Amino acid sequence: MHRENGLVKTGGCMCGAVRYRAELTTREVLACHCEQCRRQSGNFWAAIHARGDLLEIDGGDAFVWRRFKQTERGFCRKCGSFILWRADGSPDVSIAAGSLDDASGLTLTAHIFLSEKPSYYKIEPGVECFSRDRGEGPIAPEA
Numbered sequence: 212m213h214r215e216n217g218l219v220k221t222g223g224c225m226c227g228a229v230r231y232r233a234e235l236t237t238r239e240v241l242a243c244h245c246e247q248c249r250r251q252s253g254n255f256w257a258a259i260h261a262r263g264d265l266l267e268i269d270g271g272d273a274f275v276w277r278r279f280k281q282t283e284r285g286f287c288r289k290c291g292s293f294i295l296w297r298a299d300g301s302p303d304v305s306i307a308a309g310s311l312d313d314a315s316g317l318t319l320t321a322h323i324f325l326s327e328k329p330s331y332y333k334i335e336p337g338v339e340c341f342s343r344d345r346g347e348g349p350i351a352p353e354a
């Protein structure tokens with residue numbers, strides 16, 4: 212049974228062939244600046260965590276997971292949208308924040324993997340910054 216609260220969100224790909232329903236574990240959006248997210252998305256990837264066991268994907272043949280190293284990325288075969296990410300062994304799945312139908316109530320609270328950020332853009336102050344993941348303590352925005 213799903214709890215019907217503010218953290219149940221729906222979303223989908225650009226063309227609409229893939230739809231999902233997810234229960235978020237947080238209201239915090241993360242911006243990941245790592246090389247994988249950069250090459251995958253074109254810049255940093257903004258994502259939010261949801262429970263992997265409650266994720267419902269409706270897309271039939273249009274939806275596909277693709278493996279890379281110890282991770283998988285979920286795509287729409289028809290339009291190419293990159294909407295989901297998960298790491299082997301994690302109970303959570305990361306959802307592309309931009310694929311949510313309604314992102315109200317959510318806030319970008321951290322920039323992660325800034326050690327891999329390219330130099331062509333700056334991070335504005337006001338959001339916590341981390342060299343890698345959030346386990347290591349924050350750093351100054353342009354450190």
Ligand SMILES: [Zn+2]
Binds near residue numbers: 226227228287289290
């Ligand atoms: Zn699509």
Ligand SMILES: [Zn+2]
Binds near residue numbers: 244246247248249256
């Ligand atoms: Zn990343």
